[in-house]
Each structure stands twice: as structure tokens, then as C-alpha cells.
Amino acid sequence: MEFPSLRDHNLEGKRILLRVDINSPIDPLSMEILDDLRIRGHLPTLQALEKSKVAIMAHQSRPGLEDFTTLEKHARRIEELSGRKVKYVDDVFGAAAREEISKLKDGEILVMENVRFCSEEVSDEVTSKPPVEQAKTNFVRKLASYVEFFVNDAFAVSHRSQPSVVAFPTVLPSCAGLLMEKEVANLSRVIESTERPKVFSFGGTKAGDSISVIKSLLDRGIADAVLTSGLVANIFLAARGVEIGAENMETLAKKKLDGQISKARELLEKHGERIVLPMDLAFQGDEGREEAPLADLPNRKALDIGVETIAQYSKVVREARVVVANGPCGVFESAPFALGTEELVRSIAQSKAFSVIGGGHLSAIAGSLKVAKSVSYISTGGKATLSFLAGEKLPGIEALQESQRR
Numbered sequence: 513m514e515f516p517s518l519r520d521h522n523l524e525g526k527r528i529l530l531r532v533d534i535n536s537p538i539d540p541l542s543m544e545i546l547d548d549l550r551i552r553g554h555l556p557t558l559q560a561l562e563k564s565k566v567a568i569m570a571h572q573s574r575p576g577l578e579d580f581t582t583l584e585k586h587a588r589r590i591e592e593l594s595g596r597k598v599k600y601v602d603d604v605f606g607a608a609a610r611e612e613i614s615k616l617k618d619g620e621i622l623v624m625e626n627v628r629f630c631s632e633e634v635s636d637e638v639t640s641k642p643p644v645e646q647a648k649t650n651f652v653r654k655l656a657s658y659v660e661f662f663v664n665d666a667f668a669v670s671h672r673s674q675p676s677v678v679a680f681p682t683v684l685p686s687c688a689g690l691l692m693e694k695e696v697a698n699l700s701r702v703i704e705s706t707e708r709p710k711v712f713s714f715g716g717t718k719a720g721d722s723i724s725v726i727k728s729l730l731d732r733g734i735a736d737a738v739l740t741s742g743l744v745a746n747i748f749l750a751a752r753g754v755e756i757g758a759e760n761m762e763t764l765a766k767k768k769l770d771g772q773i774s775k776a777r778e779l780l781e782k783h784g785e786r787i788v789l790p791m792d793l794a795f796q797g798d799e800g801r802e803e804a805p806l807a808d809l810p811n812r813k814a815l816d817i818g819v820e821t822i823a824q825y826s827k828v829v830r831e832a833r834v835v836v837a838n839g840p841c842g843v844f845e846s847a848p849f850a851l852g853t854e855e856l857v858r859s860i861a862q863s864k865a866f867s868v869i870g871g872g873h874l875s876a877i878a879g880s881l882k883v884a885k886s887v888s889y890i891s892t893g894g895k896a897t898l899s900f901l902a903g904e905k906l907p908g909i910e911a912l913q914e915s916q917r918r
């Protein structure tokens with residue numbers, strides 16, 4: 513995939529608008545940042561821009577959610593991690609932000625307020641328009657006139673068509689940052705590698721998105737085996753006619769995932785031999801973790817895959833040459849039910865395959881098990897990673913490619 517790179521530009525002394533994705537898990541009580549994986553991901557780009565004047569633009573969460581908050585703490589964390597002085601301005605594109613941008617000296621970094629505080633960034637009326645139209649917003653016009661160059665390092669939000677992601681490349685010389693490049697290179701390697709078998713594991717709660725990716729990977733002949741767990745497994749089990757119990761069916765209905773069962777059924781008919789379903793599941797019993805085989809599932813919420821399944825999945829992962837995992841296998845936050853997810857991450861770390869894990873949960877587990885260094889690549893993307901793997905066009909990347917053609 514071709515797009516302009518930071519390596520091709522000398523940005524020394526230039527005033528840069530840098531879009532990053534530092535959207536992080538936040539403790540709802542203290543509002544402290546719980547995991548700084550995404551912030552650390554941008555350090556190489558900041559290092560590469562050490563002789564530029566850098567104004568950082570980023571978001572945290574979405575309007576209406578409880579972790580929708582200011583970026584002041586993110587700015588402090590960037591300062592700690594980069595070891596450089598970082599200024600913060602509580603303004604997105606108003607006079608205060610523009611004045612701070614114009615005062616920047618070479619080597620200085622400014623973090624501006626959460627870009628989603630700006631209504632033009634999030635209004636459907638704006639985001640439904642093409643990038644050139646989005647560039648006519650006040651927000652883009654005002655900021656663009658204060659900088660000389662746009663660097664997009666925010667792979668994790670590149671699936672969004674929002675002004676901060678897609679509009680600046682239409683009005684400023686632009687390129688991808690080093691994290692953006694690394695994400696695209698590693699995820700492209702997954703898709704393009706000729707090494708087989710290629711194994712994908714999908715769990716977690718974004719089951720609707722996962723089913724679309726699974727369909728695409730199977731239809732395009734990319735996946736040799738898809739290991740299913742969590743809600744994704746429940747959907748496939750229900751599609752195969754396994755009695756998963758009223759409680760698990762209700763959970764699917766509550767999460768509006770029951771409509772996915774017919775899609776899963778079609779996938780099983782077409783690609784059944786490549787879709788691997790659990791053989792047993794784990795539940796909360798009177799004495800703690802209890803397990804049951806598929807033929808004898810209790811009417812209780814499934815909280816993890818069982819040990820037979822864990823052994824089978826580990827074997828498939830060990831034999832893989834390329835392995836990708838997205839989403840935990842169960843309710844890993846509760847120690848007895850972390851077993852499946854931990855064993856999956858351990859077997860990925862032990863495998864000789866080119867391995868990629870995506871989503872914050874698996875990377876946090878790899879960190880706590882101290883095996884993160886044995887995973888070939890940890891993607892900072894959530895939905896963006898899934899969309900990339902599904903072969904979808906990402907507006908943020910398209911905008912960079914388009915800017916190269918102009």
C-alpha cells in the first residue's frame with residue numbers, strides 16, 4: 513500500500529499538525545489513564561519530529577460517554593514518556609490554540625484539547641460529506657492556516673471519515689507517521705504472506721464486526737482456520753444448533769447480535785471446515801469455575817472456553833505460520849475465567865509464527881504475562897484493525913493516498 517511517508521520529508525523547523533490516536537482506557541472515578549499503549553505507539557514519530565514545531569490533535573472517547581474527557585492528562589503522559597516539555601492548551605482551534613501554535617519553537621510539542629469537543633468534528637452533517645467539503649469547516653480552515661504540514665499517525669481512527677482524519681490532507685502537504693506505516697506494514701503482511709497455515713482467533717464483545725471480518729477472510733481464502741470464543745463462539749454455536757441456553761441467547765438478543773446467527777449459519781455451510789468452535793465451555797458454579805461439554809451445557813452464562821478447547825486451540829496456534837488474535841476468549845477480568853485468554857496469548861507468544869494481537873485487552877494480558885516481546889506485532893487499532901483485515905478501505909489512509917496523487 514503506497515502513501516507518502518515521514519521518511520520522504522525533511523520537516524526540520526516546520527510547523528506540523530500531528531493527528532494521533534491516544535484514546536485510552538480511563539478509570540471512571542479518578543479519570544486516570546489506565547493503559548498507555550497507544551500513547552507509547554506514537555513516540556517514534558515524535559522522536560522523528562524532534563526538530564519540528566509539533567501541534568498534536570487527538571480525541572478521547574465520544575460525546576455522551578463517561579470517559580469523554582479533556583486531554584490534559586494525556587499531555588502529561590506524553591511529557592513523561594517522551595522526556596520532552598509538552599504544553600497543553602484547553603482549546604481545539606480557537607484563538608488560544610492558534611496563539612499557542614504560532615508561539616511554538618523548534619523541538620516544542622503542544623497538545624490541543626480533545627478534538628471531539630468541536631461540534632464540526634462529530635456532526636453527521638459534516639462527516640457524511642467528502643473530505644474536500646469537510647475541509648470547508650471553520651475548524652479545518654482556521655487550524656490549517658497556522659501550520660505548514662499535516663502528519664497522520666492515527667491508524668486506530670483511520671476508519672472514521674472525520675475532518676481531523678480526512679480533511680487536512682486536502683489542504684496541506686501531508687504524510688503518514690511512523691506508527692501508521694508500521695500498522696499498515698504488519699497488517700498487510702498478515703493478508704499478503706504466502707506462509708500457511710494462517711490462523712485467526714476472534715473473541716471479545718465486538719461480535720458483529722468480527723463476523724464481518726471472518727466472512728471476508730474466509731471468502732477471500734485468507735484464513736485457514738478461525739478459532740472462535742466469547743460471544744462470537746456463542747453465535748456460531750447457536751447457528752450450528754447447539755443449545756447454548758436461554759441466558760446466553762438473551763445476552764445475544766440484548767446486544768442485538770441475534771441477527772448474526774443467520775450470517776454465521778451461512779458461513780458454516782460455506783466454510784464450515786475452517787471455522788473452529790469450542791468443544792466445552794466454563795461457567796460459574798457453587799464452588800467456582802465449572803466446565804461442561806457442548807452436549808450438556810447448563811442454562812448459565814458462558815464465561816470462558818473449557819480446557820479441552822484451550823488444548824485444541826493451543827495446538828492449532830502452535831502449528832500456525834501466521835496467527836492473528838482479536839478479543840479475549842471470556843470474562844478475563846475475573847481470575848477463574850482468564851484461563852482461556854491467558855493460554856491463547858501464551859501459545860501465541862510461544863509460537864514461531866508471525867503473530868499479531870489486536871485490541872487493548874489482549875495486549876494488556878500479554879503485558880501482565882510478560883510475553884509482549886514474544887508477539888511479533890501488537891496493533892493499537894480496534895475497529896480500524898478489524899476493518900483493515902476485512903479488506904475495507906480506510907478513509908484516513910485513502911485521504912493520504914489521494915494527497916499523494918494531487
Ligand code: 3PG
Binds near residue numbers: 533535573574894895
Ligand atoms: C478506537 O478506540 O477504536 C479509536 O480511537 C476510534 O474511536 P471511535 O470508535 O470512538 O471513533
